[in-house]
Amino acid sequence: MTPLAEILAARIAATGPITVAEFMAECLLHPTHGYYTTRTPFGQAGDFTTAPEISQMFGELLGLALAQAWHDQGAPPGAILAEIGPGRGTLMADIRRVLKQVPGAATLRPHLVEASPALRAEQATRVPEAVRLDRVEDLPDAPLLLVANEFFDALPIRQFERHAAGWAERQIGLAEGALAFGRAQPAALASLAHRMADTGPGDLVETCAPAQPIIAEIAGRIARHGGAAIIADYGDWRSKGDTLQAVRAHRPDPVLAHPGQADLTAHVDFEPLAQAARTAGASVSAMIPQGVFLERLGITTRAQALATGLEGAALQSHIAAHRRLTHPEEMGTLFKVLCVSPPSAPPVPGSIAPPNPGKPDAP
Numbered sequence: 001m002t003p004l005a006e007i008l009a010a011r012i013a014a015t016g017p018i019t020v021a022e023f024m025a026e027c028l029l030h031p032t033h034g035y036y037t038t039r040t041p042f043g044q045a046g047d048f049t050t051a052p053e054i055s056q057m058f059g060e061l062l063g064l065a066l067a068q069a070w071h072d073q074g075a076p077p078g079a080i081l082a083e084i085g086p087g088r089g090t091l092m093a094d095i096r097r098v099l100k101q102v103p104g105a106a107t108l109r110p111h112l113v114e115a116s117p118a119l120r121a122e123q124a125t126r127v128p129e130a131v132r133l134d135r136v137e138d139l140p141d142a143p144l145l146l147v148a149n150e151f152f153d154a155l156p157i158r159q160f161e162r163h164a165a166g167w168a169e170r171q172i173g174l175a176e177g178a179l180a181f182g183r184a185q186p187a188a189l190a191s192l193a194h195r196m197a198d199t200g201p202g203d204l205v206e207t208c209a210p211a212q213p214i215i216a217e218i219a220g221r222i223a224r225h226g227g228a229a230i231i232a233d234y235g236d237w238r239s240k241g242d243t244l245q246a247v248r249a250h251r252p253d254p255v256l257a258h259p260g261q262a263d264l265t266a267h268v269d270f271e272p273l274a275q276a277a278r279t280a281g282a283s284v285s286a287m288i289p290q291g292v293f294l295e296r297l298g299i300t301t302r303a304q305a306l307a308t309g310l311e312g313a314a315l316q317s318h319i320a321a322h323r324r325l326t327h328p329e330e331m332g333t334l335f336k337v338l339c340v341s342p343p344s345a346p347p348v349p350g351s352i353a354p355p356n357p358g359k360p361d362a363p
Contacts, residue, residue, distance in 0.1 A: 004033035004260035005179060008172075017173035017182060020244065021156035021209070024264050028154060029115060033260040036116040036154075049250070050150050051232070051290075051331065052091035055321035057306070058149075059094025061297040062230055065349045066095070066145040067102045069228035072346045076226050079143035081108040084136060084214070085151030087119060089126035095147070096127065111139055136217045144227035146218055152273070153233050153265040155210045159242065160192060162203045167192050170204070172256070179256040199240070206239040206266055212276040219340050223281035228348045229340040235268030236336065237287055243267035270338055277340050285339040285351035291332025294325060296350040 001009065008026060012018060028035050051058040070079055081099070083092050092110050099105040110130040114120050120132060133139060159170035163186035173182045195205050218229050235243075246253040248262035255264065274284045303322040310318055326332045339348035 001178075002033070002259050002261050004030055005256075005258075007033070008259060009174060009177065009179060012172070012174050012179075017171035017184070019158055020170055020172065021158045023172045023259070024156040024244075024266075027259045027262075027264050028156075030260060035260055035263055036119065038118065038260070050087060050091075051325055051335075052087070052094060052149065054324055055318075056094050057299055057302050057322070058294070058325060059091045060098045060302065061294060061299055061350075062091070062147055062149075062232075063095030063098040064102070065230060065297055066147065066228055067099055067105045068349045069341065069345070070105065070108075070143070070145055071102075073143070073226050073342070075104055076143040079108055079145055079227060080111050080140055082111040082113065082139055082144060082146040084113040084146065084148045084218075085154065086112045086114055086123055086127075087150075089123035089130075091147065091149055092123075092130065093126040108145065113139070136214055139221070141221070141225065143225045144218070144221045144229070146222075146227070146229040148229070148231045148233070150233055150265075152208070152211050152214075152231065152268045153235065154263075155208050155214075157206045157208045157244065157266045159244065160189065160205050160207070162195075162199045162201055162205070164201060167205075179259070181256070198238070203240060204242050206243060206269065208266075208269065208272075211268075212272055215273045215340075216276045216280040219277035219280035219282035219284075222340055223342055226342050226345070228345075230348060231273070231338045231340070232290055232293075232335060233268040234331075234335045235270055237269075238271045239267070239269035268336075270336060273338060277338075281343065282340045283343045283345070283347075285337075285341075285347060288337045288339075288351060289328075289333050290335035290337055291326035291328060293337040293350045294332075296354065299326060 029037060031037060086092055092112060096110060099108060110127055111133055112123055112130045113133045113136055114123060160167040161170060161183060165186040166188040168183040168186040171182050171184055172179055174180060192205060199205060222229060243266045244255055246255045246262040246264050248258055253262045270287045277284045307315060307318055324330045339351040341348050
């Protein structure tokens with residue numbers, strides 16, 4: 001057992017099973033043994049690699065899309081640039097670099113919302129000028145240009161299995177002294193009444209209570225003050241099935257095997273995110289595959305420009321990075337993008353298809 005597993009086992013023995021959400025929260029953010037509080041998990045030396053770590057193109061294109069949205073709204077003064085869950089700061093550093101080439105955008109001061117002390121230290125080396133915050137609510141009341149890449153997938157989820165008598169919550173208890181999955185007694189749940197029509201006995205649904213207040217806070221600020229948000233994550237529209245997963249040393253790991261020493265995530269359910277953002281008064285794009293979004297922003301043209309002068313292993317690595325970000329068999333389809341903007345503003349670049357000359361517009 002890991003040290004955190006021993007703590008959780010003692011807690012369960014004393015007070016009973018815990019929810020999947022409680023397990024995730026402890027595994028990721030326990031003050032002494034939490035995954036994000038004790039290590040920097042990104043890159044080859046860590047446990048997984050995110051899009052900004054794969055290629056600078058990802059951050060450059062997202063930065064230009066935010067800058068264009070800002071200019072489309074008249075470049076409102078006092079706007080801030082923000083990222084939630086900024087990892088090592090690589091994405092924001094790439095965004096900042098490209099914004100220095102955009103008239104007026106170099107003055108946009110970055111704000112990083114981060115809970116991990118270990119990651120804050122990494123971010124300070126890459127974006128030393130950034131304002132560091134603990135919560136989205138701490139952001140200034142101003143036009144907001146925000147990016148969230150692989151943030152929502154790490155928020156704690158609860159899992160419920162459909163039964164004839166209602167929904168049985170999946171829990172974590174003990175079996176012969178070791179952590180083990182189990183289920184509570186089925187019960188009717190008003191919060192899942194809308195899922196009775198599209199599920200059957202044995203189907204599993206995941207919910208993420210922290211996600212909606214966060215996106216509502218972001219969307220409400222954008223609706224009131226202007227700006228835009230780009231949310232990129234892996235997931236789909238309307239959760240169905242068990243997507244909870246652990247990754248350790250770039251390999252899948254049994255979820256209960258190494259609490260505190262493996263990354264835990266779940267696929268993002270984009271439907272409630274979009275609903276919460278619209279309820280907060282913002283305009284929300286359709287959910288877009290990441291590969292499509294990046295192609296609309298011109299990633300292939302940028303890749304060709306960066307390939308000039310490259311050869312051998314460097315060129316092959318560059319080609320592989322472009323493929324990994326965009327190809328349907330890589331991150332291109334699994335990852336999705338949702339864009340948020342004020343109701344009266346033009347859509348965020350990349351969130352709608354460009355006109356196709358010679359063909360009528362879609363209805």
